[in-house]
Each structure stands twice: as structure tokens, then as C-alpha cells.
Amino acid sequence: MAPVKILSKFALLFSLFAPSLVLAGGNNGSVPNETYDYIVVGTGPGGGPIAVNLAKAGYSVAVVEAGGDNSDNIFSIVPGFSGFVSEQPDMRWDFFVDHFDDENQQKKDWRLTYRKTDGTYYTGFNPPEGAVKLGIYYPRGSTFGGSAEINAITAAMPSDKDWSIVTDITGDQSWSPPQVYTHYEKTKTWLGLTVGDFTGFSQNAPNMKSIFEGGASVLGETFDAATQKDINDVYDPQRDFVPGAFPVTYHVDSMGRRSTSQTYITQTLAEKHANGTSKYKLTVKLNTLATKVLFEKKKGHQPRAKGIEVLVGANAYKADPQYDPSVTPPTARIFARKEVILSTGTFNTPQLLKLSGIGPAAELTAHNIPVLVNNPLVGTNLQDNYETAVVHTGSDGYPNPAFSVCTFTPDAALDPCFAEWETTGKGPYGVGPNMGFIVKSPESVTQNNERDIFVFGGNYAFKGFWPGFTSDMSTNATTWGFAMSKLNSRSAAGTVTLRSNDPTDPPVINFRFFENGADQDLNVLNYGVQFGRDALNAVSPSSPLKPWTEIEPCYEGGCTAAHDKSFIKDNAYSHHAVGTAAIGKVVDSKFRVIGVKGLRVVDASVWPxxxxxxxxxxxxxxxxxxxVDVLAAAPHM
Ligand SMILES: Cc1cc2nc3c(=O)[nH]c(=O)nc-3n(C[C@H](O)[C@H](O)[C@H](O)COP(=O)(O)OP(=O)(O)OC[C@H]3O[C@@H](n4cnc5c(N)ncnc54)[C@H](O)[C@@H]3O)c2cc1C
Structure with missing residues (x-):
């Protein structure tokens, strides 16, 4: 699907901010070196807020981002269109990953994708002659705002233990949940968080409602009571332990627009003094790929990060679907008086550290990279929320009278639903009323006694990722299903290793699913599948949806738990990668990279x-x- 470019209103809005943005899109001519107090590389959820906060504290900050400005992409802005955003070619990088070392196990996944001799993709069990195996498709956002610009906008706080584990590892009390919640409160001052409006839901979407009622009843709750709850009530001491049904919360503002670090940075750039000059020394350099961190080395001292080297030009990374091998972007250097902060995400941060000489000595040496710090743990500990789905065909679809007038055209004159969203942020294209079920399996008792699986469902079949997956979200109008994201996966055996010392080459990524605790984690996922079945079965016998026919995992009927677990193992997918520059392994509790000075990592890679x-x-x-940690170490301005 071609990206639909812009509502004129957004174009106008953005042009007001443009003077503060350096859109470094040219790829000829020399690029002068520049110096700032701080350099933040990456504008996703990790990089965006810290860049703004350092600038608001009075420092000059360069934010360097490989992606371009797609703040006008309507699929990203409008919640109702977000199902299509993750395959927008201007906004993504295409990674292909392994789930297993064992090739035969990997080949049991029908999503395994190959590059055919004509350059196009083949996904399936029977690749044509000459096709080269790529792996399982794993999109990431590469755009101003990072992956949060192309994600499914679900916003859920983790359990207390996911914060206090850092105290357990490092002894740093500032990670205690009550302290962390002060940062959550600060986040809420700029990040829009919105729950779908359930008004009229009963009349407009009775079939969807009966699915949610089914799920709530399995957990002993009523639909109406569940809609009143707050999924992110972190102050409830029982929250992490008690299963429940909740309205899903999204990172969307009160006017129905996706809210991210891109919007936070853009708003900050727009703040002016009375004389019209920018209030903050914040410079955003888009279409700029960092290729390594530069260090100052003095005898007897740890190396100190003093800047970065970059390639200046759009689409410079080979995972970019618009990468052009005939273009050679110019290089430049950007210097930092104080610190360099890497926020390039779970795949790119370990790559950048290794390209800069921080990583396992043997791996670096094999790629002719001089070793600065031998840390064998860089790029290890890769892990993810396992996901699977239970998919059924019902006897009815999702008739919703509210949608009948929608033309799915991003033009208020042609589409009354778009007009409603544009003026109020609500209606069919606003945040949809949705319900999530956080379930606790018997396996959680032996792990930490916490809820361990988040189940969400509806009139679609979310079956994971492969090139073109967004066009197959709903197999047909009567497809209903539950997908699920597993908390606390027991295996952290994945790795990100260098393919070469070429910074434009994506790294080799292997998650090594189910390497540890396989049986327990598969039991949990199977418990989630059974929850989904129970929820569907709990739908009233008089519902037009019934009877159900299961498509996955039990596609042949009469399945055993062993069959279902085997299916889940072969077909599990994921898209929440973390852990490759983990606190306690690669950075300390203040995000400082171990073994050097002036370099921190602030992104999803630091999660243990x-x-x-x-x-x-x-x-x-x-x-x-x-x-707060960086500013505590900096002199007050
Ligand atoms: C399709 C999809 C759906 C998702 N749905 C959800 C969801 O509903 N809820 C949820 O909580 N999470 C979801 N996620 C995951 C979530 O978006 C990510 O975990 C999160 O954005 C990670 O933040 P980050 O800052 O670590 O990295 P990212 O958001 O990936 O940002 C990293 C940024 O760094 C840039 N970069 C990388 N390398 C370089 C370099 N060398 N030089 C310059 N810039 C560089 C990239 O271009 C990118 O913009 C989803 C992800 C995807 C892809």
C-alpha cells in the first residue's frame, strides 16, 4: 500500500517547526563537524525523552536519527489506521532473524522467508530453486520517533519486579518502584495516554462485546466493571498478582493523535522566546546514521567518548527497504563536550558498541576492529515476549453500524469518519474500545507468582510477522482470535553479532527461543491458548457468532496439549526485543557503559x-x- 502523504493541516503545523530541524538529507558535498554538550543517537522511546530533558536543562543537544521525518504519515497518526503503519517503506528497517540454531526446527515455521533469484521474497515451506534463506521477518521503526511510530500503540506498565530487579542486580535503590513511579508521573505530563471509549459499544459492536464478555466471565468479572478499571494502576499493591480484564490503554493524545517522543521533541522545538528564537538548544539531525563512537584515549585513564562518526544521507542502512547500493553517503563527525548517549534500540546499540571496539574481543578481532573494552556480554541476553495466537472462524463477523459510513479515505471532505476524527479525535478512526486479559498460569507459582500472560482479542487473526503481514490481519470477515504476549520469558540466550565491520550491514540476530525453561514457557502459552478457547466458549449459546471452528493451533481437531505445545513452539513469534546491553552486564545502574567514560545507553537494550x-x-x-541520572552528574546550568 502506498503511503498516503498528509493532511495539509499537519504539513502547515510542521513547517512552523522546520527552522529548528536539520533535515540532513543531502548526500553530496562536505558536511562540517559540529560540537554539542550531548549527543543522543536515536529518537525512539529511549532517546527522545532524554534528549528533550537535557535540552530543557539548558544544554545543547544534537539528536541524531537514521530515519527521516514521517510525522505527516497518516497511518502513523490515526489510531484507526495503525494496523497498516508497520510496513510503510519510509518508516521501517527490515530485519530477518533466527529463532533457533537448529535449521530443521527453524524450517517448521511457515513464516521462514527467502530472497528469490529475482530479488522478491518467498515465505513458506517450499522455497524455489536458488532462493536464499533470510530468516523470520522482524520490522523495526527507522524514522523520527523510532519504532513507537510504527507500533500497535499499546501502553502498559510492567510489574514492580521488572524495576526492582535492577536493585537486586546492582544495589541501586533508585530503581525501587516508588521512586520509578515519580518518573512515570513525569512521563504522563507529556505523553498522551488514552483508553478507548466504550460508549455505544453494546449497540454498535455486539459481537465484539460478547467476545470481551466471554473473556471477562472466565476471570469472574463483568464486562461493565472491567471497563472501569485502569490497567496501569501501579499504586495497587495487588496489581501484579491478580489476573483481570482491563480496557487497553494507548499512547495516543486526547485529540486522538499518536503520542510519542517525536511529538514531544517537535513540541519542544516549537517553544520560542518572545523574540521568536528557539527556547532550547535542541538540534535534530535526521537521515544521519551513526557508524561508530569516537574516543579520546589518555594514558592511565579510561577511554572517554568524545563524539560520533556518521553517514549523512537517507536510507544508508542495508535493512532499509529503500537502500540504494549505488549511493555512497559522505561521512561527518559530531563532537560532544559532555556525553554520548546511544538509544539506537536492541539490535543497533550492540552493533554500534561493537563497531566502536566495545564487545567480545574474539568477535571484534575476527572483524578487524581494534578492541577498546573486552566485554563478552555485549550483544548477549537477547530476549523477547513470546507471542502466539488462537484463531477461530465464527458464524458471523463484526457488523458495526458506526463504520458503515466510513470510506477509509484520509480526506475529511470524502470521509465523514475521517472528518469526525480530525475535529474530535474520536469516532471509528479514534482509539477503539479494546479489552486485554492479564492471566496467571499455574507455572507462575514456581517463577514469581505474578501474572504471566497478556491476552487480547478481536475480529482478526494476528499471526505474527512476514513480509506483507499487514495485508493478512483478518483472514476473512468471520475470523476471530486471541493473540498473547508472554511476560517473564525464561530464556535469554539470544545474541546480536556482527555480520561484518561495515556499519551499514545489519547484524546477525538469533533469539534462540525456548533455549531455557522451554517446557514451562510452552505450558504458559498453552494456558493462554486455553484461556482464549474458554473465552470463546463462554460467549452466549444464542450468539450469532456460534458455533466456532478452530483454525490454530488445533487445525485438525482432537488435539492434545502436546500437539498444541509443539505447534506453539514451531510458530511462536515476537516483536519486543530487549536486553542486549543489559544493566549489570554492559551498563551500570546509571546507564554508563562499563569500561569507558562519557558513554551511556538509554533504550530497550538495557532491560535485564x-x-x-x-x-x-x-x-x-x-x-x-x-x-535525572545524567543531569545529577552534570553541573547545573
Ligand atoms: C510492528 C511493531 C509493533 C509494536 N507494538 C508495540 C505495542 O503495541 N506496544 C509496545 O509497548 N511496544 C510495541 N512495539 C515495540 C516498541 O515499539 C519498541 O520496543 C520500542 O520502540 C523500543 O524503543 P527504543 O528506543 O529502544 O528503540 P526504537 O524505538 O527502535 O528506536 C531506535 C531508533 O534509533 C534509530 N537508529 C538505529 N540505529 C541508528 C544509528 N546507527 N544511527 C542513527 N539512528 C539509529 C532508529 O532509526 C530508530 O528510530 C512494537 C514494535 C513494532 C516494530
């Missing part, structure tokens, strides 16, 4: 384990926390 079921909101909060 997955924060809850959805990493975006926790990573925004983490960036707020890091801002």
Missing part, C-alpha cells in the same frame, strides 16, 4: 529482562529516569 508485556511505556519511563 522484558518489562511486562509491552516495552514502549516502560522505556519512555526509563528514559525519564536516565535524564
Amino acid at each position: 529482562r522484558n518489562p511486562g508485556a509491552f516495552p514502549t511505556l516502560p522505556t519512555f519511563v526509563l528514559s525519564e529516569k536516565a535524564s
Whole structure:
């Protein structure tokens, strides 16, 4: 689907901010070196908030981002269109990953994708002659605002233990949940968080409502009571232990627009003094790929980060679907008086550290990279929320009278639903009323006694990722299903290793799913699948949805738990990668890279384990926390 460019209103709005933005899109001519107090690389949930906070504290900050400005992309802005945003070619990088070392196990996943001899993709069990295996598709956002611009906007706080684990590892009390919640409160001052409006839901979406009622009843709750709850009530001491049904919360503002670090940075750039000059010394350099960190080395001292080297030009990374091998972007250097902060995400941060000489000595030496710090743990500890789905065909679809007038055209004159969203932020294209079920499996008792699986469902079949997945979200109008994201996955055996010393080459990524605790984690996922079935079965016998026919995992009927677990193992997917520059392994509790000075990592790669079921909101909060830590070490302005 071609990206639909812009509402004129947004174009106008953005042009007001443009003078503060350096859109470094040219790829010829020389690029002068520049110096700032801080350099933040990456504008996602990790990089965005800290860049703003350092600038608001009076420092000059360069924010360097490989992606371009897509703040006008309507699929990203409008919640109702967000199902299509993750495959927008201007906004993504295409990674292909392994789930297993064992090739035969990997080949049991029908999503395994190959590059055919004509350059196009093949996904499936029977690749044509000459096709080269790529792996399992794993999109990431590469755009102003990072992956949060292309994600599914679900915003959920993790459990207390996901914060206090850092205290357990490092002894740093500033990670105690009550302290962290001050950063959560700060995050809420700029990040829009919105729950779908359930008004009229009963009349407009009776089938969807009966699915949610089914799920709530399995947990002993009523739909009406569940809609009144707050999924992010972190102050409830029982929150992490009690299963429940909740209205899903999204990072969307009160006017129905996606809210991210891109919007936070953009608003900050727009703040002016009375004389019209910019209030803050914040410079955003888009289309600029950092290729390594530069260090100052003095005898008897730890190396100190003094800047970065960059390639200046759009689409410079080979995972970019618009990468052009005939273009050679110019290089430049940007210098930092104080610190360099890497926020390039779970795949790119370990790559950048290794390219800069920080990583396992043997791996660096094999790629002719001089070793600055031998840390064998850089790029290890990769882990993710396992996901799976239970998919059924019902006897009816999702008739919703509110949608009948929508034309799905991003033009208020042609589409009354778009007009309603544009003026009120609500209606069919606003945040949809949705319900999540946080379930606790028997396996959690032996782990930490906490809720361990987040289940969400509706009139779609979310079956994971492969090139073109967004066009297959609903197999047909009567497809209903529950997808789920597992908390506290027991295996952290994944790695990100260098493919080469070429900074434009994506790294080799292997999650090594189920390497540890496989049986327990598969039991949990199977418990989630059974919850989904129970929820569907709990739908009233008189519902037009019934009877159900299961499509996955039990596609042949009469399945055993062993069959279902085997299916789940072969087909599990994920998209919340964390952990490759983990606190306690690669950085300390203040985000400082171990073994050097002046370099920190602030992004999802520092999580010792997955924060809850959805990493975006926790990573925004983490960036707020890091801002306080960095400023505590800096002189007051
Ligand atoms: C399709 C999809 C759906 C998702 N849905 C959800 C959801 O509903 N809820 C949720 O909580 N999470 C979701 N996630 C995950 C979530 O968006 C990420 O975990 C989160 O954005 C990670 O934040 P980050 O700052 O670590 O990295 P990112 O957000 O990935 O940001 C990293 C940024 O760094 C830039 N960068 C990388 N390398 C370089 C370099 N060398 N030089 C310059 N810039 C560089 C990238 O271009 C990117 O913009 C989803 C992710 C995807 C892809």
C-alpha cells in the first residue's frame, strides 16, 4: 500500500517547526563537524525523552536519527489506521532473524522467508530453486520517533519486579518502584495516554462485546466493571498478582493523535522566546546514521567518548527497504563536550558498541576492529515476549453500524469518519474500545507468582510477522482470535553479532527461543491458548457468532496439549526485543557503559529482562529516569 502523504493541516503545523530541524538529507558535498554538550543517537522511546530533558536543562543537544521525518504519515497518526503503519517503506528497517540454531526446527515455521533469484521474497515451506534463506521477518521503526511510530500503540506498565530487579542486580535503590513511579508521573505530563471509549459499544459492536464478555466471565468479572478499571494502576499493591480484564490503554493524545517522543521533541522545538528564537538548544539531525563512537584515549585513564562518526544521507542502512547500493553517503563527525548517549534500540546499540571496539574481543578481532573494552556480554541476553495466537472462524463477523459510513479515505471532505476524527479525535478512526486479559498460569507459582500472560482479542487473526503481514490481519470477515504476549520469558540466550565491520550491514540476530525453561514457557502459552478457547466458549449459546471452528493451533481437531505445545513452539513469534546491553552486564545502574567514560545507553537494550508485556511505556519511563541520572552528574546550568 502506498503511503498516503498528509493532511495539509499537519504539513502547515510542521513547517512552523522546520527552522529548528536539520533535515540532513543531502548526500553530496562536505558536511562540517559540529560540537554539542550531548549527543543522543536515536529518537525512539529511549532517546527522545532524554534528549528533550537535557535540552530543557539548558544544554545543547544534537539528536541524531537514521530515519527521516514521517510525522505527516497518516497511518502513523490515526489510531484507526495503525494496523497498516508497520510496513510503510519510509518508516521501517527490515530485519530477518533466527529463532533457533537448529535449521530443521527453524524450517517448521511457515513464516521462514527467502530472497528469490529475482530479488522478491518467498515465505513458506517450499522455497524455489536458488532462493536464499533470510530468516523470520522482524520490522523495526527507522524514522523520527523510532519504532513507537510504527507500533500497535499499546501502553502498559510492567510489574514492580521488572524495576526492582535492577536493585537486586546492582544495589541501586533508585530503581525501587516508588521512586520509578515519580518518573512515570513525569512521563504522563507529556505523553498522551488514552483508553478507548466504550460508549455505544453494546449497540454498535455486539459481537465484539460478547467476545470481551466471554473473556471477562472466565476471570469472574463483568464486562461493565472491567471497563472501569485502569490497567496501569501501579499504586495497587495487588496489581501484579491478580489476573483481570482491563480496557487497553494507548499512547495516543486526547485529540486522538499518536503520542510519542517525536511529538514531544517537535513540541519542544516549537517553544520560542518572545523574540521568536528557539527556547532550547535542541538540534535534530535526521537521515544521519551513526557508524561508530569516537574516543579520546589518555594514558592511565579510561577511554572517554568524545563524539560520533556518521553517514549523512537517507536510507544508508542495508535493512532499509529503500537502500540504494549505488549511493555512497559522505561521512561527518559530531563532537560532544559532555556525553554520548546511544538509544539506537536492541539490535543497533550492540552493533554500534561493537563497531566502536566495545564487545567480545574474539568477535571484534575476527572483524578487524581494534578492541577498546573486552566485554563478552555485549550483544548477549537477547530476549523477547513470546507471542502466539488462537484463531477461530465464527458464524458471523463484526457488523458495526458506526463504520458503515466510513470510506477509509484520509480526506475529511470524502470521509465523514475521517472528518469526525480530525475535529474530535474520536469516532471509528479514534482509539477503539479494546479489552486485554492479564492471566496467571499455574507455572507462575514456581517463577514469581505474578501474572504471566497478556491476552487480547478481536475480529482478526494476528499471526505474527512476514513480509506483507499487514495485508493478512483478518483472514476473512468471520475470523476471530486471541493473540498473547508472554511476560517473564525464561530464556535469554539470544545474541546480536556482527555480520561484518561495515556499519551499514545489519547484524546477525538469533533469539534462540525456548533455549531455557522451554517446557514451562510452552505450558504458559498453552494456558493462554486455553484461556482464549474458554473465552470463546463462554460467549452466549444464542450468539450469532456460534458455533466456532478452530483454525490454530488445533487445525485438525482432537488435539492434545502436546500437539498444541509443539505447534506453539514451531510458530511462536515476537516483536519486543530487549536486553542486549543489559544493566549489570554492559551498563551500570546509571546507564554508563562499563569500561569507558562519557558513554551511556538509554533504550530497550538495557532491560535485564522484558518489562511486562509491552516495552514502549516502560522505556519512555526509563528514559525519564536516565535524564535525572545524567543531569545529577552534570553541573547545573
Ligand atoms: C510492528 C511493531 C509493533 C509494536 N507494538 C508495540 C505495542 O503495541 N506496544 C509496545 O509497548 N511496544 C510495541 N512495539 C515495540 C516498541 O515499539 C519498541 O520496543 C520500542 O520502540 C523500543 O524503543 P527504543 O528506543 O529502544 O528503540 P526504537 O524505538 O527502535 O528506536 C531506535 C531508533 O534509533 C534509530 N537508529 C538505529 N540505529 C541508528 C544509528 N546507527 N544511527 C542513527 N539512528 C539509529 C532508529 O532509526 C530508530 O528510530 C512494537 C514494535 C513494532 C516494530
